[in-house]
Amino acid sequence: MVEEPEFDVLLSSSGDRGIDLVQTVRSVTGLSAWRSKQLLEATPTTVVDRTWFEAATEAVRRLNALGARADLLCRWCERVISLEDCPVDPGPCSSPFLSPDGCPASRPRG
Template identity: 65%
Template sequence: MEEPEFGVLLAEAGNQGLEVIGAVRVLTGLSAWRSGQLLKSAPTMVVEGTWFEAAVEAVRSLNVVGARAELVCGWCQRVMPATDCPVDPERCSSPYLSPTGCPASRPGS
């Protein structure tokens, strides 16, 4: 079965400017200036179209440096805060997966 793609929403840039810019650069490959511009446009998608595990790791890496990032399911568009990663208690509403088929809904993902 095909798995949904996930994205990372940068909800808030936080107060750790240079550290967050560095984390965004690692995730996106953007220059420091473009990463700073991305932070100023929060809330914005930082990563799109990646697999679940990579998106969860990206959310964690941004949150560790003081930003607030959230996981977004590409199929049902659920936004999951870092406190719920990697498991969201809500059932996936994707038309392509069973309610328990989405990796964000599986215990122990």
């Protein structure tokens, strides 16, 4: 079995729902409210580092639902992926570890 790539959750804007976003960042990261607020104030920033595709997409969905702008970063091919673009074209994947069509971001959601 081939190991799955890890993904980061990149936050490029935090929107205007401050308290709700702080609570969501706390929920997806396990950080304190104070540290979560610091992350939101430091945008653009990485909110979640090196997690599985399913966990990363759930975090992105939750943040985007509150008006923030979050995307995925594949740690293997370094592509920034918007959830609206999933499944992505496997062609640009340049991972030395995984075939281009093996990336979870390239698979249809089901």
